[in-house]
Amino acid sequence: MSGKHDHKPFEGHMHDFEAHIRAVEEDLEYYRAKRFEPRIFYLIRRGVVTFYDLLKARVALKRADQFFKLKKPQGKNIEARVRYLEEWLDEYVKGIALVSARAVEAMDMVTEDNRKERGDYDDFFKFQKKQHHGTLEERMANLEQDLRDYQELLEVLVQALIKGGWSTREELKQRW
Template sequence: MQDHEGHVLAVEADLEYWRTKRLEPRVLQLHRRGVVTLYDLLRAAAHISAPPIAASIAEHDIEGRIRALEDRLDDYIRGIGLASIDPPEHPSVIEDTRKERGDYDDFFRIAKPHHDGTLDERIARLEHELREYQRLLQVLMHALLEKGVVTAEQIERQRAFLAGRGAWNGALIVARAWVDPAFKQALLTRGRDAVRELNIPPGRLGKLGVAENTATLHNVVVCTLCSCYPHDLLGDPPWWYRDDSFKESVVRDPRGTLAHRFDLPLPESVEVRVHDSTSDVRWMVLPRRPAGTEGWSEEELARLVTIDALVGAAEALSPASIARTER
């Protein structure tokens, strides 16, 4: 990790987004609907203490502290996902928080703190804030369980569902970009910020670079130093992604590697561009939308996106290939 400032900025932005746009509006909405009262939360708070800061990381180990922050942020975001289970008597109550978020009236918008000071001071502040926000999340979950609004079985099912998303998250990102020009533009220019809107935890992402394939440009992703890949966002990479022979050949002869190793011949009129994924900037490819998919839903489109397509080793599947596999 070289760009400490970039990683800290990303954690600050993500933390405030998920606090002001997801967790606290849900708490307010649940209270307004009478699902959870303030007394319920205060009583639950008596049983919950803030999680400890990782004691094994030395104060001067800036990179270790940033990595720990990213891990804790990922746990926090996934925890918010667990809290998104709809109470049976109040369908969609948790997600209907646009008023509490201040989307309609600035008066209701939750204030954001200023992140100033030295890098070390900002890291220390983030460590404290994340502990407190995690505690609020745990208090909310404890209150929901105590009142019987949700059950432990429901939470475990939701946990398993979130853990199994993997590459499907990448497919959903691509499908949304295919049908929503505004989201696509945000994805290409701001990467990580755009992904938040799909409720996908970024994990240890740092910055997300998105390379768009066009009729005249084909992109392929490699990590020349190790195997940097947006695991938390897209799941596990293809097995060959870590292979040294692939790394050497795709850097030396990307067009030949795609043609001979992946059976993806590209005409000379198409430029092939290689992107080196690092610990500071993780890359994914936005493949071209296949012809014949007009009118398809996002879920149908997502089924056309493979792990190989997300790193540029393949095109998205065609409708015909999907039809053949379903026969």
């Protein structure tokens, strides 16, 4: 739709911030608990990476070497922050897909393996989803911190896979 708008960028389109934040919270926890963390445990159980590989990759990680380059937020109003969280979540999910796909031979994980690993058949193995509480502002701040933490773990896994020779930066960039 073209023409003049009576609002500034990042103002006026989004009306139910609560619904948008709730959707980000739910999607973030779904992808963390049902896709990403079970993938890490799957790789650890199969000897692709170890906890020690992840710790070493974190210690060695320098900003210049990071695979994922996050965009900066545009604007500080509530709509800009919500949109930024949504876009960050999209990048996080895309990153999970990168390490979940057949990027390396050892990572070939069929759906049934993933269901077992994430506890679909045995509650003992189920990853708990984080509960979100507080004001909208507090929840947005918590989401920003969660995304920073979860994205950091994703980055560390990518670095450990590269260091372990399971994939190269170039191969991952091609898939990205």
